[in-house]
Amino acid sequence: MNKPPRKRNKATSAASTDSTSAASSANEDISQQEDPGSATITVTAVEVPELTEEEQRDRLHLERRVEKAVFEAGKALMELRDRRLYRSTHSTFEEYCKDRFGFKRRHPYRLIEASAVFDNLMRMCPNGTQTETESSDAEIYPNGTQTENGEMCPIGTQILPTTERQVRPITKLEPQQQWEVWQTAVEEAGGKVPSARVVGDVVQRIMERTKAPNPYRVGEVCQILAKDNPELRGKGGCWAIVSAVNEFSCTVRMWDGEYTVGLQHLKSFNYLPAECQQMLSICESI
DSSP states (O other), X not given: OOOOOHHXXXXXXXXXXXXXXXXXHHHHHHHHSOOGGGOOOOOOOXXXXXXXXXXXXXXXXXXXXXHHHHHHHHHHHHHHHHTTTTTTTOSSHHHHHHHHHOOOTTHHHHHHHHHHHHHHHHHBOTTSOBOOOOOTTOOEETTEEEOTTSOEEOGGXXXXXXXXXXXXXXXXXXXXXXXXXXXXHHHHTTSSOOOHHHHHHHHHHHHHHTOXXXXXXXXXXXXXXXXXXXXXXXXXXXXXXXXXXXSSEEEEEETTEEEEEEGGGEEEOOOOHHHHHHHHHHHHHO
């Protein structure tokens, strides 16, 4: 048998060598590739120019306009109500607001109360004294607000409410208390506009710190003040009998069951003990 030509063996050997070299080269290329997770990305920094003094004044002025917007509605509603400018088309202010603006019965009053709080916060300065209300065209400086009497208020007092709900918990407080609660809430919110929950928490802590004993007693006949409590809707002005005295509330009996209501929703009729007993007998017979 003739042996295969040696030339063919050389060709096969060469092909094998080329294949091995290619594989080795490929492996070398892969091993030299950089790990994507450790890759460095170069980002060109863009310099943001600082605001000029004029731009800072413009910004604060526009922010103040945004803050005041919702409370301007409360002032307008107050004038509409007080001057009875709705009388040509509606018999009551509530009906007018419902038909004209789609407001529910309580909402316009909340806006009116909120606008009064906003004005109080605008007037109050950190030293606890009241200054004149800042006019709409008053100049606003980068380091604070200059009121009409020339007194400077720190920039922290620029943080003002932007919605009615944020001030709802403090509408019943005195002006000085409103300012103190609001400033505390701003601090707890990290220097930002606090939520209604944060403001309410501050008010609750003050109430607990200065709480007075529950003035009601078991068997006392009281009037229900529904206010903005949805659970008492339709029961405002009705009478109820106190069945349990709690720390910040009372459990009362009414014709359709028992309710636990806050002290702010009760008003005593100041009946004599005999009259209270008579009302209790009526309640039991019902």
